[in-house]
Amino acid sequence: MAADTAAAARNKAGAEPGAAARLREWLRGYESLPGTPDELFDPKGRPRDHWLDFLGHFAAFPAGDPGNRFGLSARHLRDSGASYRAGGETAERTWPLNPLPLILAQSEWDEISAGVEQRARLMEGILQDVYGEGRLVADGHLPAAALTGSRDYLRAMRGVAPPGGRFTHLYAADLGRGPDGRWWVLGDRTQAPSGAGYALENRLIVSRAFPNLYNTMNVHRLAPFFDAHRRGLAAAADRSDPRICLLTPGKFSETYFEQAHLARYLGFLLVEGDDLVARDGKVYVRTIAGLKRADVILRRVDADFIDPLELNNASRLGTPGMLEAIRAGGVTVLNMPGSGVLESRALMGFLPRLCRQVLGEELRMPHVATWWCGQPTEQALVQSRLDELAIAPAFNTPGGDGILSASRLVSEMSPDERQALVERMRDRPADFVGQEVVRLSTMPVLRNDRLEPAPFVLRVFAAATPDGIRVMPGGFCRTSDRADVRALSIGEGARTADVWVIGNKPVERMTLIASAEDVQVRRIMGHxxxxxxxxxxxxxxxxxxxxxxxxxxxxxxxxxxxxxxxxxxxxxxxxxxxxxxxxxxxxxxxxxxxxxxxxxxxxxxxxxxxxxxxxxxxxxxxxxxxxxxxxxxxxxxxxxxxxxxxxxxxxxxxxxxxxxxxxxxxxxxxxxxxxxxxxxNRVAGWRFLDIGRRIERGITTCRLTRMLAHDEATTDDLDLLLDLNDSQITYRARYLIGLALTAVRDLVMLDPFNTRSLAFQLNTLREHLAVLPTLHEDGMMEEPSRILLSLSADVDTEEARKLTEDKAHRFERALMRFSNAVADRYFLQGASAVPTVKLMGLA
Known part of the structure; x- marks a missing residue:
């Protein structure tokens, strides 16, 4: 039966000698882990149809071709700098990607999507109550300590109506297939869910490697989800054409590449805390044209760090006054600060009851059995089963003053560790939870032309859109090279995989191209x-x-x-x-x-x-x-x-x-x-890149001239100067009499037609400043322009035969003053920085 299905799949992809034999060899050599559900085989041990279809097409590629195809596409990862940082590391790692995707049938995906969508609604409903009326706690459905014990619970957000009406715009759930074959929730992500950008990058690489296979199998596209995601963010603003920013912790963030990739794909402004300033109940972006209003901020900075004025005063990632602007309704920050409280493991045991209370529904998707030790009955149960359960911090902080930083089995601890944990659990039981041991299912990965099982976790995203909650048809899948199915982290031996949801009919193609009626044409220089x-x-x-x-x-x-x-x-x-x-x-x-x-x-x-x-x-x-x-x-x-x-x-x-x-x-x-x-594009970014080169080239030209074109210069010195200035061809074409000091000085310093000369650099800098935004209301010349105009006039009127080392040195110092003036004018940095000129254009 499997061979017949493989043959049919091979015929679809095109006959290739040995394809059926390769497929049979893959299936025959695949050994799933005992007692662990596997994606390739159903509970009866038969290969699932969608996997057979995929592997049949995959086996039909000529020997070595899949590896070559994927290798060429994966090179894009290295070339584009796709990377991540493991926790505690400073060096970046190249993004690890498996060539085989995780494949899910439409019927199964419908169940996953419905469960995640319900869970997203539940999380929003709980947050609305927790920071609103507080009935869940008042009526005894939720212990107050299960909330207030988390550092992610922000009292400052109590009673604040979220701008845009929602606390969560993006929700994610980490899923694994349980022993009963059903999908289970391993954890909720409501703080600032990451991974959507990596899912997008994974799809780009795999679909580029196997485009025909991707199209043949009716894989659902991701573009409609991201389009709805973007429209949902725009709808949360109080202006029709909002400025949307993605707030990043900076380049040392573990997922900085993903944040940059997502900002570029969605057209958001990627900003750091120092790029923003809170003023008069609103938040603005510091731009070269002054302060520009930020309407919506999609944050990837933990809430505790976004406002050093009211929260963590040691934070250098946030913006002072951010919470006050949120309370005033002047900016929409998503997910709202304080939403991360729902990531606490302490809450998981209460979710079935809360779902009935908040939504009036039964919880569709089960999660890992969890007992919070902040309740006497649950504490006694955990203590009685201490060697069977996994013990984990109840909140998103290390449990027991750092004794436990992640979920661990007590049976695997040393005697000293066990004793310290037992004592801490007796002193502060509310800091801990007991959980059933998480066992992950496996999926096939390709290693050395063999299929092997790998444990995996699937992260699924749901976004609030103008049309309701929308679930990404796919997600972010992490696999492990280790056979241990009890835990998984994106560290040593971990990789990722694309996620394909196979439709029952051809999938409509869509991109993020908007209609002409929805777009206001613009040409922006100053933002x-x-x-x-x-x-x-x-x-x-x-x-x-x-x-x-x-x-x-x-x-x-x-x-x-x-x-x-x-x-x-x-x-x-x-x-x-x-x-x-x-x-x-x-x-x-x-x-x-x-x-x-x-x-x-x-x-x-x-x-x-x-x-x-x-x-x-x-x-x-x-x-x-x-x-x-x-x-x-x-x-x-x-x-x-x-x-x-x-x-x-x-x-x-x-x-x-x-x-x-x-x-x-x-x-x-x-x-x-x-x-x-x-x-x-010839906009402000390109101009500043070129300004930097022109300043540096002009300074270097002055230094080389002082060193090599002094009054006692030899022909070797002048020849070397022309060589370093890349002006040999120009000089020899213009002068037939050999090297002459005056002629070399003129060509290198004063000739406005020589692209390497000082004069050319100054003229180019003047062109750049002429089109960059100005801030003064009175029309007076700004300091960079004033310095540059004076310097250009001196160079334009200088005679080569009178050009001395002192004059070249004076030109060099003037260029340095110009560089400092440009920095003072355009590169205002720091939350407490004060502009040297009045900032205009608060739009």
Missing amino acids: LPSRAADNLCWLGRYLERSEMTLRVVRSLCTSSIAAEAAARGSGESFDNLRTLLQEWGAIGDGVAADDAVATASAALLDTAAWGSVICNVRAAMRTASSMRERLSADFWALLAGIENGLATAETLTSEAEVLRLVNRALQTMASLSGLAQENM
């Missing part, structure tokens, strides 16, 4: 957050520093390649280059003074030298990682490629090896510049 402008400017500066250091290293190592440059390998020119690298922090004092290769290698690869190329590139990556939602995957891939090339470089022993590495890096830098010039 760039100040932090993003700051980061983009510094990204440009780091890239320019990296490129110029590469050029210096290349000039340092041309002695054995070009005869006319042999003098650079020794003598005054070599000393000048080495001095330059030392001033830039690219090499330390321990590098041999007469060894060009050692000097070049250190300038490229020394991670202890703050100005080395690899340090500058990594600084650029750190800066870029703070605004991934604004950079394309191609940009990130090129930048990561430079870093990887430097990080994996072996010891450099010759000038030729140095030059190969430098030339590859410079070519990639050129690609980055071209990508920025041709692919980025």
Whole structure:
């Protein structure tokens, strides 16, 4: 029977020799874990039809083709910087993804969807009462201590009517298939559910790898859910065209990539706490055009950290005055602060009763049996079954002052740990719950061309929309490489999988493209957050520093390649280059003074030298990682490629090896510049990226001119200056008389037609400032424009034959003052920062 079904599936996908045999081998070698439900087989041990259909198509691919397809698509994960951080880690990990999705039939999904939808309604109803009338506690349906024992219960939210009318906009439930074959809830997520963005990324990768298979099997699309999700957020605002922000803890968040990906996909403004300011009962985004109102904030920051003024005063992730703005109805924050109280395990045992009381319905989807030790009867039961149950913190904090940070079996504890836990449970029983041991079901994963079972957890999302609660047709699935089905965490040995819900009929295709009637055409220049402008400017500066250091290293190592440059390998020119690298922090004092290769290698690869190329590139990556939602995957891939090339470089022993590495890096830098010039929209973000490069290039040009085009400069010095300024071809095409000091100075410093000259940088900077927003009401010139106009006038009227080192130094200092003025004007940072000019445009 299985072979006939596999043959039919193979015929659908196209005949491929060995497909049926491969499928039979997969099924024959698949050994599910004893006593554990498995997704591939039904309770009678027969392969489920939708899995047979999928595996039949999958087996029909030529040998090795699925791995190649998935490998090419998964490369997108690395190129786009898709990553996560495990708890307590600082380094990012590449996002781990299985090629096989979790597959669910429509009939089964309908049951899951109905259960999650009911649970989302229940959570909202409980929150409305807990922070409203409080009848559930007053009438004895819920112990007050089960709420107030949680740090996520916020007394400051009592009596506050949530703007938009809802406490929860996005709800998630972690599910597993129980021993009886039914789906069970393992945990509720009401604080700030994560994973929806990763589910979107997983779908992109798997559907790209197997597009025909994805379409043939009638997989439900995710786009309609996200469209409804976005419309639901917009409906929560009090303006028809709201500004929606996604509040992130920042780039060191464990799921920062997901937050950036989701913001980019939905068109939200990704902001951090310092990007916002609460004023007069409203919340505003600090932008380069002044304060712009934030209507809706989808938060990914725990409630305890969103307002250091009223909550955790040590928080650097929030915005002072946020709660006051919420109480005044000036901003809609979703999920509402305080909603995380429903994630407490202490509440799980009360949910069946609460469902009958709040909704008048029986709870459709069961959850793990839980006994809260804050009640005498339940405490006695847990103590009597201590070796059978899992003991866990009752609230979202470590139980018993840190004795227990996660669910554990007492039978697996050491004698000392057990004794400490027993004593703490006797002293503070309300801090703990006892739970039936969670046993996860398994799903097939592909390892070494074999199907093997892996325990998994499925997170399903439900969003409030203008049309009611809508459940994502799919979700975020985590699998484990360990055979232990009792627990799962996204750490060592854990991976993720796409989730396919198979429709009974062809699925209508949909994207997030809106109709023309729903869109107001706009061209926005000024709604760039100040932090993003700051980061983009510094990204440009780091890239320019990296490129110029590469050029210096290349000039340092041309002695054995070009005869006319042999003098650079020794003598005054070599000393000048080495001095330059030392001033830039690219090499330390321990590098041999007469060894060009050692000097070049250190300038490229020394991670202890703050100005080395690899340090500058990594600084650029750190800066870029703070605004991934604004950079394309191609940009990130090129930048990561430079870093990887430097990080994996072996010891450099010759000038030729140095030059190969430098030339590859410079070519990639050129690609980055071209990508920025041709692919980025000419809005404020691109302009600040270019402003950073122009400032850095102008400063470097002044320094090189002072060092190499002084009054006593030699032809080697002038030739080196032209080389570093990338102006050799221009000079030789223009002058046939050889190198002349005045001509070189003019070309490098004063020629407005040379794209590498100081004059060209200043003209470009003036063009950028001319179109950036201004803040003064009186029409007076702002400080950056004033400094730049004066500097440009000096450079425009300067004569090359009168250009001295002192004048070049004066130009350099003026550029530095301009850089500081740009920072003061546009890069206002910090919750307590005070603008130096009046902020306008409170819209």
